[in-house]
Amino acid sequence: MGAILELENISKQFPGVKALDDVRFDMAAGEVHALLGENGAGKSTLIKIISGVYKQDGGTIRLDGETVSFNTPREAQQRGIATIYQELSLYPELTVAENIFMGHAPRRKLGPIEVLDWGAANRRAQEILASLNIHDLDVTRKIGTLTVGNRQRVEIAKALSLNARILIMDEPTAALTEADVERLFNIVRLLRERGVGIIYISHRLHEVFELADRVTVLRDGQYVGTKPVSETSEDDLVSMMVGRTIDNLFPKLETEVGKPVLEIRSLWRKPLTRGVSFQLRAGEIVGLAGLVGSGRSEVAQVIFGINPAESGEILIDGKPVTIKHPGQAMNHGIAYVPEDRGTQGLVRQMRIRENVSLSVLKAIRSGLFINRKQERSLATSMIKQLNIRAYSTEQVVNKLSGGNQQKVVVSKWLASKPRILIMDEPTRGIDVGAKAEIHRLMSELAREGLAVLMISSELPEILGMSDRILVMRGGQVVAEFSRQEATQERIAAAMMSETAGNGAAKSETMMIGESETA
Amino acid sequence: MAVTERPSQLTEQSNPIVSRLRAVVLSKEGILFLIMIAAMLILSLLTDKFLTTNNLLNQLRLVTEIGLMALPMTFIIITGGIDLSVGSIFGLSAIVMGFLWQDSGWPLELAIIMCMVVGTTAGFMNGLFIVRVGVPPLIMTLATLALYRGMALGVSEARSARGFPDWFFDLGQRQFLGIPSQLWILLIAAIIAGIVLARTPFGRGIYAMGNNELGARFSGIPVRLYKLAIYTFSGFMAGLAGYIFTSRISTTRADMGTGLELDVIAAVVLGGTSINGGSGSIVGTMIGLILIQLLKNGLLLGGIKGDATIVIIGAILILAILINNLVQRRTGGD
Numbered sequence: 133m134g135a136i137l138e139l140e141n142i143s144k145q146f147p148g149v150k151a152l153d154d155v156r157f158d159m160a161a162g163e164v165h166a167l168l169g170e171n172g173a174g175k176s177t178l179i180k181i182i183s184g185v186y187k188q189d190g191g192t193i194r195l196d197g198e199t200v201s202f203n204t205p206r207e208a209q210q211r212g213i214a215t216i217y218q219e220l221s222l223y224p225e226l227t228v229a230e231n232i233f234m235g236h237a238p239r240r241k242l243g244p245i246e247v248l249d250w251g252a253a254n255r256r257a258q259e260i261l262a263s264l265n266i267h268d269l270d271v272t273r274k275i276g277t278l279t280v281g282n283r284q285r286v287e288i289a290k291a292l293s294l295n296a297r298i299l300i301m302d303e304p305t306a307a308l309t310e311a312d313v314e315r316l317f318n319i320v321r322l323l324r325e326r327g328v329g330i331i332y333i334s335h336r337l338h339e340v341f342e343l344a345d346r347v348t349v350l351r352d353g354q355y356v357g358t359k360p361v362s363e364t365s366e367d368d369l370v371s372m373m374v375g376r377t378i379d380n381l382f383p384k385l386e387t388e389v390g391k392p393v394l395e396i397r398s399l400w401r402k403p404l405t406r407g408v409s410f411q412l413r414a415g416e417i418v419g420l421a422g423l424v425g426s427g428r429s430e431v432a433q434v435i436f437g438i439n440p441a442e443s444g445e446i447l448i449d450g451k452p453v454t455i456k457h458p459g460q461a462m463n464h465g466i467a468y469v470p471e472d473r474g475t476q477g478l479v480r481q482m483r484i485r486e487n488v489s490l491s492v493l494k495a496i497r498s499g500l501f502i503n504r505k506q507e508r509s510l511a512t513s514m515i516k517q518l519n520i521r522a523y524s525t526e527q528v529v530n531k532l533s534g535g536n537q538q539k540v541v542v543s544k545w546l547a548s549k550p551r552i553l554i555m556d557e558p559t560r561g562i563d564v565g566a567k568a569e570i571h572r573l574m575s576e577l578a579r580e581g582l583a584v585l586m587i588s589s590e591l592p593e594i595l596g597m598s599d600r601i602l603v604m605r606g607g608q609v610v611a612e613f614s615r616q617e618a619t620q621e622r623i624a625a626a627m628m629s630e631t632a633g634n635g636a637a638k639s640e641t642m643m644i645g646e647s648e649t650a
Numbered sequence: 651m652a653v654t655e656r657p658s659q660l661t662e663q664s665n666p667i668v669s670r671l672r673a674v675v676l677s678k679e680g681i682l683f684l685i686m687i688a689a690m691l692i693l694s695l696l697t698d699k700f701l702t703t704n705n706l707l708n709q710l711r712l713v714t715e716i717g718l719m720a721l722p723m724t725f726i727i728i729t730g731g732i733d734l735s736v737g738s739i740f741g742l743s744a745i746v747m748g749f750l751w752q753d754s755g756w757p758l759e760l761a762i763i764m765c766m767v768v769g770t771t772a773g774f775m776n777g778l779f780i781v782r783v784g785v786p787p788l789i790m791t792l793a794t795l796a797l798y799r800g801m802a803l804g805v806s807e808a809r810s811a812r813g814f815p816d817w818f819f820d821l822g823q824r825q826f827l828g829i830p831s832q833l834w835i836l837l838i839a840a841i842i843a844g845i846v847l848a849r850t851p852f853g854r855g856i857y858a859m860g861n862n863e864l865g866a867r868f869s870g871i872p873v874r875l876y877k878l879a880i881y882t883f884s885g886f887m888a889g890l891a892g893y894i895f896t897s898r899i900s901t902t903r904a905d906m907g908t909g910l911e912l913d914v915i916a917a918v919v920l921g922g923t924s925i926n927g928g929s930g931s932i933v934g935t936m937i938g939l940i941l942i943q944l945l946k947n948g949l950l951l952g953g954i955k956g957d958a959t960i961v962i963i964g965a966i967l968i969l970a971i972l973i974n975n976l977v978q979r980r981t982g983g984d
Contacts, residue, residue, distance in 0.1 A: 438868065458870040468868070476868045481861040481928055490858060490869040493851035501849040544869065 382596025730927025748811025773885015
């Protein structure tokens with residue numbers, strides 16, 4: 133196979149960090165080439181160089197054997213390189229066809245002037261979608277009304293409308309339901325048959341085995357190796373990615389379970405907290421399972437005072453307390469690592485130092501003022517303790533990889549020295565290495581006597597980490613299992629029960645089978 | 651202050667003092683300061699009446715009221731909000747003071763206190779509706795811009811209050827230790843506001859809210875309380891400014907301060923505070939305030955006609971913002 137795209141000795145330096153160092157990559161027409169690596173390994177930088185967003189500091193890019201240099205994403209697009217990013221870049225207020233032909237709509241003559249020909253655009257959009265075996269999408273609908281899966285199909289159609297020969301897909305399945313994932317795979321296979329080269333980035337290794345022909349692994353900005361998928365295994369890839377073998381993704385330590393620290397009694401906050409009661413004991417990790425929309429995060433947010441309870445009791449150390457806002461919850465030693473780190477967990481435009489100290493500003497004062505020295509040393513020690521990959525405490529959080537961002541959120545809450553730690557999807561969207569680290573940390577904290585409530589959609593995580601498991605459905609706790617009695621089947625049955633038959637339940641079943649690389 | 655201390659990422663390895671200096675000079679505030687110095691030099695070539703201590707001090711006297719209101723406005727704009735009603739609060743507070751004294755026979759001292767009470771209450775009402783009812787600040791203060799002005803007109807019935815006793819003019823028209831009296835108030839208020847914004851948990855919370863309000867709330871920052879505080883503070887400062895203004899011009903009318911909110915916002919935004927929230931500083935606001943006033947005055951003294959003055963000022967403001975954006979992008983500032 134002749135390579136359509138070749139990259140050699142690519143390096144890229146950002147202030148204080150070498151993002152890519154002597155990396156190579158090549159792909160043939162009609163190949164699905166997976167790009168793997170932990171968060172921060174340099175995958176995103178590499179695809180941004182290929183798609184013209186960044187310019188490499190050193191090395192060459194060859195397209196069909198010819199050395200090229202892209203100054204803008206548009207130049208790369210014109211050479212047939214299209215990218216589908218994690219955050220989809222469509223205009224929600226425009227129609228499917230308008231989005232597909234944004235910037236290159238067909239034109240027609242209207243008297244002396246040229247105008248955009250939306251009739252033709254609609255027809256061509258329909259044709260492109262049909263060529264992808266997509267027949268159920270109305271091209272005149274607004275993007276904002278579509279599901280994530282459909283939006284992604286529009287993105288792909290957009291890339292094809294630009295005659296893309298190389299398609300870069302950055303974690304395309306991260307937000308998809310199981311049915312959508314299957315459709316996506318079919319489309320990818322279709323494109324491969326047509327000779328389109330696809331660079332596929334995903335954290336889900338089983339997808340790589342299902343879809344890819346070859347796989348290239350990066351680690352810490354360096355090239356580790358390229359292998360045909362048929363000659364490798366999951367364990368092999370994981371050890372290439374992390375540079376060591378992860379012998380245990382769920383390092384659960386035996387702990388001494390102590391006295392109840394937090395107890396809630398028939399807590400109500402409509403619509404999704406309906407008479408919830410449970411206890412949390414010192415040294416214990418309690419897993420809270422349930423489908424999306426079952427009320428898991430909602431209960432956590434009631435306890436943390438984001439949406440205070442309408443009725444019911446919260447007891448700390450057996451004494452009833454009032455929690456009307458997060459500040460009060462924090463005073464009682466409660467910390468909440470929220471589900472969405474981008475909007476809830478972090479102020480991403482601010483520095484690591486400023487994020488870490490945000491929960492303890494009052495505690496690190498000297499007089500009226502923030503003690504800068506103390507603030508800096510707090511951030512430094514957290515970076516060390518949680519092994520956050522950053523060049524300084526002054527780095528803006530936005531520039532960190534997902535796993536490292538999550539560690540910043542966790543360190544913010546560790547800084548508040550909580551006694552009760554609620555973690556909502558603590559490892560969503562982060563790589564195996566960071567995941568194992570967060571699990572180990574959680575386990576150590578529990579052994580030090582913290583009470584941990586862990587909300588997770590991943591059953592292997594729930595099973596692997598919890599001393600006790602609560603299952604929620606419809607805003608209520610419907611089942612409780614000890615670590616010994618819990619199995620995937622029993623939890624899944626409790627989560628869905630006989631009444632569950634809606635779309636949400638269906639999409640969630642995917643998560644049950646998914647165990648990443650455990 | 652906090653924002654100017656951004657260590658330049660490009661000079662990480664060089665001498666810390668040099669790189670620190672470089673960071674200060676290349677910060678938004680630093681560039682703006684250089685622009686101001688350049689403008690002053692050019693204006694002083696146009697006329698020798700411009701660059702005199704007397705003239706400069708007098709110009710500062712004239713902007714004290716705007717400056718006082720620009721302090722809370724900086725906080726508000728950093729949180730991503732806006733207060734359009736300050737001009738109206740300014741007018742309402744002053745007219746209430748004037749008529750409490752002139753018509754209702756209150757002691758003037760008490761009327762002055764009421765001036766600030768009225769301002770504070772008006773600001774508090776803004777904050778309360780923004781926080782409790784969730785009205786966007788732009789809408790709420792646009793409404794009270796009209797409402798408070800209407801109340802001022804109602805109180806005054808198109809009359810003015812005048813004939814204040816001589817001591818009343820001490821603050822607005824005289825000097826204290828060789829400097830216009832009201833300038834002391836602005837100076838002290840600006841220093842306090844600057845330190846609060848840059849160094850205290852409250853100030854940090856203001857920046858956090860402006861960048862990500864939900865994230866700030868999830869971190870335990872009392873977002874609503876802080877908002878209520880800054881809008882109330884804004885009302886108080888407008889009341890104080892109304893009193894100082896009345897003392898300066900000796901009389902008060904209901905249409906006083908019409909359109910003043912735009913001058914206040916212009917100073918804040920020119921000073922580098924992002925209208926989208928999240929960044930800005932008191933130092934910047936003060937430089938912005940002074941730059942605008944010096945341009946007005948210098949061009950006037952230089953004999954440039956009124957209409958042309960406005961055009962030149964507008965052009966220079968745009969230029970200043972462009973230069974700053976360019977420098978910030980070059981140096982990797984955000």
